[in-house]
Amino acid sequence: MIPLLQVEGLSKFYGHHLGCADVNFTLWPGEVMGIVGESGSGKSTLLNCLAGHMAPDTGRVMFDTRDLGPRDTLAMSEPERRWLARTDWAFVHQNPRDGLRMNVSAGGNVGDRLMAVGARHYGDIRAQASDWLGRVEIDAGRIDERPRAFSGGMQQRLQIARNLVTGPRLVFMDEPTGGLDVSVQARLLDLLRGLVQRLGLSAVIVTHDLAVVRLLADRLMVMKDGHVVEEGLTDQVLDDPQHAYTQLLVSSVLQV
Amino acid sequence: MIEISGVGKRFVLHNQGGVVLPVMEGATLSVWPGECVALVGASGAGKSTLMRMIWGNYRCDQGSIRVAGVELCGAEPRDVIALRRDRLGYVSQFLRVIPRVPTLRVVAEPLLAQGMAEPEALERARALLARLNIPRRLWSLSPTTFSGGEQQRVNIARGFILDWPVMLLDEPTASLDAANRAVVLDLIAEAKARGAAILGIFHDADARAAVCDREVDVTGFTPARDLSA
Numbered sequence: 001m002i003p004l005l006q007v008e009g010l011s012k013f014y015g016h017h018l019g020c021a022d023v024n025f026t027l028w029p030g031e032v033m034g035i036v037g038e039s040g041s042g043k044s045t046l047l048n049c050l051a052g053h054m055a056p057d058t059g060r061v062m063f064d065t066r067d068l069g070p071r072d073t074l075a076m077s078e079p080e081r082r083w084l085a086r087t088d089w090a091f092v093h094q095n096p097r098d099g100l101r102m103n104v105s106a107g108g109n110v111g112d113r114l115m116a117v118g119a120r121h122y123g124d125i126r127a128q129a130s131d132w133l134g135r136v137e138i139d140a141g142r143i144d145e146r147p148r149a150f151s152g153g154m155q156q157r158l159q160i161a162r163n164l165v166t167g168p169r170l171v172f173m174d175e176p177t178g179g180l181d182v183s184v185q186a187r188l189l190d191l192l193r194g195l196v197q198r199l200g201l202s203a204v205i206v207t208h209d210l211a212v213v214r215l216l217a218d219r220l221m222v223m224k225d226g227h228v229v230e231e232g233l234t235d236q237v238l239d240d241p242q243h244a245y246t247q248l249l250v251s252s253v254l255q256v
Numbered sequence: 257m258i259e260i261s262g263v264g265k266r267f268v269l270h271n272q273g274g275v276v277l278p279v280m281e282g283a284t285l286s287v288w289p290g291e292c293v294a295l296v297g298a299s300g301a302g303k304s305t306l307m308r309m310i311w312g313n314y315r316c317d318q319g320s321i322r323v324a325g326v327e328l329c330g331a332e333p334r335d336v337i338a339l340r341r342d343r344l345g346y347v348s349q350f351l352r353v354i355p356r357v358p359t360l361r362v363v364a365e366p367l368l369a370q371g372m373a374e375p376e377a378l379e380r381a382r383a384l385l386a387r388l389n390i391p392r393r394l395w396s397l398s399p400t401t402f403s404g405g406e407q408q409r410v411n412i413a414r415g416f417i418l419d420w421p422v423m424l425l426d427e428p429t430a431s432l433d434a435a436n437r438a439v440v441l442d443l444i445a446e447a448k449a450r451g452a453a454i455l456g457i458f459h460d461a462d463a464r465a466a467v468c469d470r471e472v473d474v475t476g477f478t479p480a481r482d483l484s485a
Contacts, residue, residue, distance in 0.1 A: 028334050031334065187356060197368070218337050232315075233312060233333040239308065240315050242268075244270030247270050
């Protein structure tokens, strides 16, 4: 088996300030990896470098492309990378407004991504959009409404539908449940886990919520001040943390 | 199927002045197919620690733990994930589930993860829940609101839904009434009969006597502690 994503020596500096330093990991098909750490630890910088939103200063990001096998996405041309972002990759933003077109209907938001990869038949696009709204538990009767009319949780589910409709193999998520009510969060977690399992997706999820990674991620990476301080199996890192910072993080979680 | 030799573990508490707690030393035992072995020893002697090291959520510092041919000391996450999906089952004391997921799905999940078709997986889950006397009206609800005994039985159903070659049981009969306890003991006996290697913690001495072939006292693996420190 070939790894889906192989990251070697990835570093990013903001001037003299460190974003993230010397990150290495291998993600296998079907694996879900969580990245945790406090704000400013470099986890979002890392995610943005992986997804091609930001150019790292050093390192390689090898992705196993469908047609040509493993390729360094940082060395790709901009159109190639954009094509990857529309097909095999998906990016779920913390704020759905960053990932949705707010002036376009719900159906349009989902259909938009299909059209970007060449779908042209209106009936088919609408049928697929309606199918995906159903999968993320949005009433198909609201297909023509704009996301503005939706609640925060619904907007987040719409963003997920928009991202997954083209059948990506790798999904990047930046705090996908941040800013949502706990009841809405639970529903989204259940939905995400079901989709990841059924579609056999690989995912990299950035969050500061340890309960979220416990339920969603197979593996975990802990970041502090731009460095990866610990990584391993999710329940091993959470139940038997080795690094001082991870111990502090785990023991700081409030019990309900 | 389970082979443990010379296993040691210590906890280092970095945020409490770097205190080092040795909790296990020279642990050695093996469990063969078709056999049920009980871990015994006083509370705090390290029974659960050893179970967790075999499940892989505790790291092993020293020695070797081989489960169904996989070395767990220093294993890559993906090897442990594959082991848990295909060969190693675990009935823990606590049920940890995503809120809102119906009981039937919680129980069927290990089958679905192995790629079984949904109708068949759900059918098996129904049969096992019925056998464990979970009322049918609860099957479509999330187990988060269930009583302790009901949650424990859901946990057992999830653990026994698959014919794992190796099983870890942490107090499987705790908080169960006599009738359900008998069902669980039958499940364990059936697993043994089909050749599963089982390692368990049973505080209930009658249950232990009924299904276990041997006992291993973990007190021998507890390092001598300097109590004055």
